[in-house]
Amino acid sequence: MAQKLLSIGLLFFGEALIIYAEILSAKMFYTLNRPFWFVISRVGAVALISTFMLLCGYMFGLQAFKNIWIVTVISITSILLAEPILTYTITHQLPAKGAIVGLILGLTGLIITLVWD
Numbered sequence: 001m002a003q004k005l006l007s008i009g010l011l012f013f014g015e016a017l018i019i020y021a022e023i024l025s026a027k028m029f030y031t032l033n034r035p036f037w038f039v040i041s042r043v044g045a046v047a048l049i050s051t052f053m054l055l056c057g058y059m060f061g062l063q064a065f066k067n068i069w070i071v072t073v074i075s076i077t078s079i080l081l082a083e084p085i086l087t088y089t090i091t092h093q094l095p096a097k098g099a100i101v102g103l104i105l106g107l108t109g110l111i112i113t114l115v116w117d
Helices: 002-031 036-065 068-091 097-115
Strands: none
Touching: 002 036, 002 068, 036 068, 068 097
8 A cells, every 4th residue: 555655646746846847947938038948957857856756656656556557547637636736826827617627537537546446
């Protein structure tokens, strides 16, 4: 059980961290008009750390769940949960109705995947 939780945690925080880096770099480059290399030098390290977390999350997840599809659903659902929160936090834009429905369906899919075996 601990390895499953470790995998879920690594996948969720790894996805959240890379999404944070993506949105922040886009905002810095476009909205704040920072030079390309300035943005990459500031956000690149975060992207490397998140990539390491995602690699570990997939490795531990496959070992713990014995099924890559479960790991994939956890990863996708992490994106569905983290991205709207981070997008709003960084850009202050609210999700549309369709995005909210997608979040609910994604969370439902995660619960079904983890429970239904």
